[in-house]
Structure formats: structure tokens, C-alpha cells
């Protein structure tokens with residue numbers, strides 16, 4: 855019987871930059887998408903920390919960042935709209 859090293863992606867070998875714990879890959883399912891042959895589940899892999907507390911904090915910060923970016927985007931849209939109104943009274 856042959857034993858082979860299963861090659862892992864190198865980023866998995868690096869410990870968590872926040873707490874030093876091991877990282878792991880999880881599959882996240884994100885709704886369904888329409889395809890030509892019907893619908894398919896959208897699934898993607900995410901690298902997470904095996905330390906639950908660390909991962910929770912990371913997700914909270916990520917959420918915050920996404921919300922902030924969304925706010926900035928909305929502000930920009932607003933400015934654009936106002937700019938248009940100035941050009942076309």
C-alpha cells in the first residue's frame with residue numbers, strides 16, 4: 855500500500871495571523887443560482903480559524919467592514935444623484 859502526502863494548499867499551513875491556531879476550510883452554501891439546465895446551489899470554500907472565538911470576532915469585523923463599505927457606496931450614489939440634479943434642474 856502506498857502512502858502519499860496529500861498536498862494541501864500552502865495557505866492552510868500558515869497559522870492564524872490573529873491567534874496562531876490552525877486554519878481549516880469550510881464549505882459555505884449561498885443560495886441557488888439559475889442555470890440553463892435548471893438551478894444549482896452556489897457553494898464556495900472559506901478558510902476559517904479553528905478557534906471559534908477568534909473566528910467570531912473576525913466575522914464581526916468583516917460584517918462591520920462590509921456595512922461601512924456599503925454606507926460609503928450609498929453616499930457616493932447619493933452624491934451622484936445630487937450632482938445630476940444640479941446639472942439638470
Ligand SMILES: [Zn+2]
Nearest residue numbers: 870873903908
Ligand atoms: Zn485565529
